[in-house]
């Protein structure tokens with residue numbers, strides 16, 4: 001008997017029709033990318049995302065099906081510059097380099113792309129929808145994702161942005177001391193402690209995009225913070241999805257605004273007492 005070779009045709013971009021998107025027919029993946037677009041709009045509205053400021057990367061590997069795994073690359077194999085052993089075969093949605101959050105809000109697949117990490121764990125290729133090169137901050141974002149996976153963390157999103165009032169705070173060394181800003185921000189309104197329960201980790205000024213900054217960020221996350229403040233620059237937050245990461249930054253910045261308003265009214269805000277904050281920790285079973 002003759003052997004019959006059955007081969008499944010590889011899906012091609014042509015086969016999907018002109019103008020098709022990887023998001024079509026994949027509601028879970030679409031929902032994740034739509035969250036990125038919604039958050040990008042919030043960042044712009046808040047004035048936290050001037051020009052091409054800020055970055056978002058989301059690990060979407062769990063939403064990828066066999067057809068996506070077969071998709072051909074739409075750009076060259078590109079070295080990451082780092083070897084990240086836990087990212088083998090992972091997929092990420094990444095904001096594009098030089099792209100603006102306000103544009104990404106309306107057209108996420110024209111201002112960002114989905115990439116596949118190759119088996120060498122040291123290079124990637126773009127697979128959809130357009131050959132939009134990922135953010136120049138990709139190596140540091142991927143290093144954080146590699147760390148999160150290694151730790152068994154459920155966190156899949158990382159967000160970097162420039163929240164005005166939190167950045168302003170870091171222009172005084174008083175607030176750069178460990179947990180001094182955290183205590184003040186938590187004490188402005190009870191919800192901040194409940195919804196950013198690990199507080200704000202502080203990283204002294206380092207060159208944007210440097211490996212040194214990426215390593216310091218990972219060390220600070222490892223020191224049990226979800227939101228890391230980069231002195232005189234911005235924040236870097238991680239959480240289960242990009243909306244949750246945004247929420248943590250938003251509640252912290254709200255507290256900074258309350259502090260500023262109190263000072264503008266001519267008084268140093270009292271803040272909640274240590275006992276009131278300890279009561280929050282007990283009542284809501286918070287980690288700190």
Ligand SMILES: [Zn+2]
Pocket residue numbers: 053054160161162208233234
């Ligand atoms: Zn920045």
